[in-house]
Amino acid sequence: MKTGLRIWMAAAVVTALALAGCGGGDGGQPASITAGVISKIGSITVNGVEYQTKGARLRMPDDGIGKDNPVILDQPQTQLQEGMFVVVKGNTNGTTGTATDIEFMDTMEGKVNEKSGTTLNVMGQFVAVDNSTRFVDNNGNAIGFANISTGRKVKVSGLADNMGVLHATYVKQRTSAATADQEFKGFVIDTPTRAATTMQLGLTPTAVTTALTVNFSGLTLPSGLARGSFVAVKSTTGFNAQNEFVASSVSLVASMANEAESAQIATRELSGYISLGSAAGFTVNGQGIVSNAQTTFTGGVAADIGPGKLVIVKGTLANGIITATRITIL
Secondary structure (H helix, E strand, C coil): CCCCHHHCCCCEECECCCCCCCCCCECCECEEEEEEEEEEECCEEECCEEEECCCCEEEEHHHCECCCCCEECCCCCCCCCCCCEEEEEEEECCCEEEEEEEEECCCEEEEEEEECCCEEEECCEEEECCCCCEEECCCCCEECHHHCCCCEEEEEEEEECCCCCEEEEEEEEEEEECCCCEEEEEEECCCCCCCCCEEEEECCCCCCCCCEEEECCCCCCCCCCCCCCEEEEEECCCECCCCCEECCEEEECCCHHHCCCCCCEEEEEEEEEEEEEECCEEEECCEEEECCCCCEEECCCHHHCCCCCEEEEEEEEECCEEEEEEEEEC
16 A cells, blocks of 8 residues: 555455435535545544545444444544544535545454564454554554554454555554454355355455355355355354354445435545456456546546556446546546
């Protein structure tokens, strides 16, 4: 990840999903939904847009704050922090806006196995860090990379590249030695058969070489799970002797970013690393994107689009595909 990249980035995910939303305009401003990294706190700034958050509904499902029990934000708010990859629904003129709904979900929460000068190994996954990565303790206080310890559990938010390396924008270290319970969110790379007991999950749909092997023996998989599904896998026991992540539950991720398409949402915006394709048609974190003669490019030209490129895409969503009006190459 480039230094200072948080100013531009939009996790998924999570963050990394088909973007949709609901709601109407406010004060003449068009409604939008965007996925991005918080680069500034007070209000919150995501993808260069400063959103007022007072009165917005905050959902953090990993912390038990969900659709039916959102936190209503006041000013100042302390739940959101720089570096978090969030989904924001609201109204914006492209420079400022008002958030109506905000959602944060981490990418993984698990044990730090190894640590080097620029990477962590968390749950067997490569996590890249740099001086734009925000590190905090369990109380949300800023710490340094030097304070991150092997054997401890961390919550990680960031963006995965085409090789399946997670570029961390936010790392929260828990208070004590890691317990066995851990969680991983990823894309189903292979379709489990009726007789199968394992499946492969990747941080991107194409991250085959860095895929996590999940053992779901004894569980009933959720209806509708298929290749490309984005799922959350929890484990109470961690890894077995075969280095398989032993699932205690497997669930399809129900995010604001998965909501049905709505004509009331004028624009969609997301950022991430291109996993495959070219300017005519490419994929960012599982979301299909196309460009056309009306698409404008900044930071490069159409010929620069390809796997591994970090981009911000703005456009409209129809039939599950975003048609880009603007692509920024970072």
